[in-house]
Structure formats: structure tokens, C-alpha cells
Amino acid sequence: MKLRLLDILVCPDNKEWPLKIHIFEKRKIEKPFLPKEDGNTKVVCSFYCPKKQLKLTEGSDKDEIIVSKDASKIKYEIDCRECISSEIVAGLIECPSCKVFYPVIDEIPIILKKELRNEDIEREFTEKWADKIKEIKV
Ligand SMILES: [Zn+2]
Ligand SMILES: [Zn+2]
Numbered sequence: 455m456k457l458r459l460l461d462i463l464v465c466p467d468n469k470e471w472p473l474k475i476h477i478f479e480k481r482k483i484e485k486p487f488l489p490k491e492d493g494n495t496k497v498v499c500s501f502y503c504p505k506k507q508l509k510l511t512e513g514s515d516k517d518e519i520i521v522s523k524d525a526s527k528i529k530y531e532i533d534c535r536e537c538i539s540s541e542i543v544a545g546l547i548e549c550p551s552c553k554v555f556y557p558v559i560d561e562i563p564i565i566l567k568k569e570l571r572n573e574d575i576e577r578e579f580t581e582k583w584a585d586k587i588k589e590i591k592v
Contacts, residue, residue: 455563457540460504465549466567472502474550478586479543486539498534505533544583546590
């Protein structure tokens with residue numbers, strides 16, 4: 455998944471947004487599709503910029519994330535370019551409110567409710583990235 459997806463991804467359980475990402479492995483997309491730069495804001499992300507961890511719309515301020523409507527803090531060339539050219543190969547997406555983790559396996563985010571999740575696939579993932587996962591959960 456592209457880092458950019460965090461812009462719109464919500465938790466399937468409680469619709470929490472934005473979600474956090476812990477990246478274990480990523481690759482750079484050499485020729486990303488670059489939408490036309492917005493002359494006013496120079497922002498590609500619409501609601502939340504995962505690179506800057508900045509909300510671009512007004513939201514509740516209960517989060518630790520900086521709430522800002524000031525998109526001018528984001529520089530397209532250095533920030534959002536990374537949002538659209540970073541492919542997350544493996545990682546964990548965390549819902550900060552439910553404390554539930556969703557894996558990104560082989561570039562695919564598994565954003566499913568508990569009852570739909572596949573334990574076998576996830577066990578393999580958890581074993582492969584055990585060290586990284588330990589770092590997060592302590
Ligand atoms: Zn961005
Ligand atoms: Zn949640």
C-alpha cells in the first residue's frame with residue numbers, strides 16, 4: 455500500500471482516523487503517479503498527511519497529533535512526494551483508540567474486523583517480524 459493511503463484509511467471497528475503506521479519494510483516507487491500540484495497548498499494528501507502526521511481538516515483535538523488546517527506547513531516536493539512514492543511492503547497499522555493492529559503483508563493492508571481475519575497468514579507474518587513487533591508493543 456502506498457503511504458498515502460493513511461490519508462483516508464479508517465479503523466473498521468470504530469471508524470477511528472487517522473491511523474498510525476509502523477513500517478517494517480518499504481520501497482520507493484521510481485515513477486509514482488504525481489497528481490498536479492495544488493498551487494495554493496502544494497499538498498497531495500487530502501485529509502491527513504502521513505509523512506507530516508498532520509491533519510488537514512479540523513477534527514477533535516483529543517489526539518496527540520497536531521491538529522491543523524494549515525496545509526502550507528507541508529511542502530509537496532519533500533513531504534507528499536514521499537506519501538505517494540513510498541510503497542509499504544510490510545508493517546503494522548495501529549488504531550490508537552482500539553489498540554488493534556492490522557498487518558500490511560506483501561504490500562496489502564489487511565484491514566478486517568476480527569472475525570474475518572486469517573490467523574494462519576497472520577501467524578507467519580508475526581513470526582517473520584517478531585523483533586520489530588516487540589519494539590512496538592513494549
Ligand atoms: Zn502527504
Ligand atoms: Zn479502532
